[in-house]
Amino acid sequence: MTSGSRREILGGLGAGLALAGIGVPRAFGATRKIGYAVVGLGSYATRQIMPNFAQCEQARLVALVSGTPAKLDQYGAEYGIPRTHRYSYADFDRIRNNPDIDAVYVILPNSLHAEYAIRAAKAGKHVMCEKPMATSVAECEAMISACRVAGTKLMIGYRSRFEPYNRLAIELSRGGHVGPTRLVTAEHGFSIKPGQWRLDRPLAGGGSMMDIGIYSLNAARYLTGEEPVEVSAIESTDRSDPRFRTVEDRISFLLRFPSGIEANCISSYSSAHNSYRVIGTRGWIAMDPATPYVGQAMTIRKDDVSAPRTLPAPANNQFAGQLDHLAECILTGATPIVPGEEGLADMRVIEAIYRSAAERAHVSLAT
Numbered sequence: 631m632t633s634g635s636r637r638e639i640l641g642g643l644g645a646g647l648a649l650a651g652i653g654v655p656r657a658f659g660a661t662r663k664i665g666y667a668v669v670g671l672g673s674y675a676t677r678q679i680m681p682n683f684a685q686c687e688q689a690r691l692v693a694l695v696s697g698t699p700a701k702l703d704q705y706g707a708e709y710g711i712p713r714t715h716r717y718s719y720a721d722f723d724r725i726r727n728n729p730d731i732d733a734v735y736v737i738l739p740n741s742l743h744a745e746y747a748i749r750a751a752k753a754g755k756h757v758m759c760e761k762p763m764a765t766s767v768a769e770c771e772a773m774i775s776a777c778r779v780a781g782t783k784l785m786i787g788y789r790s791r792f793e794p795y796n797r798l799a800i801e802l803s804r805g806g807h808v809g810p811t812r813l814v815t816a817e818h819g820f821s822i823k824p825g826q827w828r829l830d831r832p833l834a835g836g837g838s839m840m841d842i843g844i845y846s847l848n849a850a851r852y853l854t855g856e857e858p859v860e861v862s863a864i865e866s867t868d869r870s871d872p873r874f875r876t877v878e879d880r881i882s883f884l885l886r887f888p889s890g891i892e893a894n895c896i897s898s899y900s901s902a903h904n905s906y907r908v909i910g911t912r913g914w915i916a917m918d919p920a921t922p923y924v925g926q927a928m929t930i931r932k933d934d935v936s937a938p939r940t941l942p943a944p945a946n947n948q949f950a951g952q953l954d955h956l957a958e959c960i961l962t963g964a965t966p967i968v969p970g971e972e973g974l975a976d977m978r979v980i981e982a983i984y985r986s987a988a989e990r991a992h993v994s995l996a997t
């Protein structure tokens with residue numbers, strides 16, 4: 631897609647989104663591209679994030695960090711990253727002395743997010759961190775504090791907030807397009823393969839909820855624009871399945887929001903789900919699939935008439951949109967639309983979900 635067509639789609643959406651108070655700051659035309667160091671050269675980094683720097687208007691890949699020298703050689707050569715800009719985890723802190731690096735993108739197993747985000751902030755670099763932001767509320771708070779002290783920005787990789795169908799769903803849902811919202815349903819899951827860090831609690835921090843259920847939770851929060859005040863959850867895990875020795879499989883959870891909206895959500899590591907539905911008094915807005923890398927589909931039913939809703943193709947590249955957004959915030963001084971506080975808000979609810987499931991009790995989140 632050309633940068634012009636991407637800008638048009640975002641610009642068109644922007645008018646309505648600005649009214650909803652969820653607009654994205656723009657700094658196109660700035661003279662300098664923001665330089666990113668990617669930390670962790672695993673699947674998501676190498677297949678989704680690094681190739682999409684080519685689509686960015688304000689961001690570029692300038693450095694790589696990995697524990698595997700062969701990966702540094704391979705991707706360094708592929709992306710034209712000089713040896714001086716390739717780092718191991720041990721010498722990561724030397725990024726402080728590299729003025730080409732403005733921001734660090736942490737794409738490591740969950741339990742390493744806090745350490746590398748904090749080290750990046752201490753090196754004076756802005757931080758993009760993958761979801762889940764960390765593995766506990768305490769870690770999230772430490773990351774926010776480190777970036778505040780360093781005066782650097784902190785953004786969480788909630789890519790769906792840069793995807794046009796999800797942005798439209800937010801606008802329609804919060805704007806009452808199908809009448810005031812009464813209920814949200816959100817389901818995310820996949821059948822996980824054995825033998826990976828996601829199934830190792832010390833590295834993952836938890837099971838499906840930390841990894842994929844967070845999409846259901848985050849959608850319920852962004853579609854309503856509210857923070858849940860009460861949580862109720864049940865967990866179903868077959869502990870004889872070798873995949874689930876240390877982490878949970880399925881969690882079904884119910885969120886109650888201040889306006890009276892309820893969200894009915896699923897998180898699963900043993901069945902495939904990727905959808906949500908906003909149900910209002912006059913119909914519903916359905917996204918199925920809702921949050922894949924490509925191919926979102928929306929159907930709206932209003933006053934007893936159902937119709938698909940399509941946006942002009944090609945759809946915006948959510949990965950480039952996300953990378954450009956932090957760059958724009960750095961250039962303009964704006965706060966990212968998904969700052970550290972957004973990751974912290976999810977983590978507070980995740981901890982309450984785990985507590986509710988463990989204690990078989992409703993948990994209040996009201997302050």
Ligand code: NAD
Pocket residue numbers: 670671672673674675697737738739740742760761762787788789827833841
């Ligand atoms: P992955 O296993 O493919 O990559 C993880 C990388 O971390 C590997 O390169 C591995 O070598 C490195 N690593 C460093 N220290 C490690 C250690 N002690 N143990 C294991 N690996 C170690 O995982 P991934 O799918 O790329 O996920 C990385 C992060 O990105 C996770 O936080 C995940 O939640 C997130 N993610 C986000 C999305 C999204 O759509 N936003 C999609 C996939 C993954």
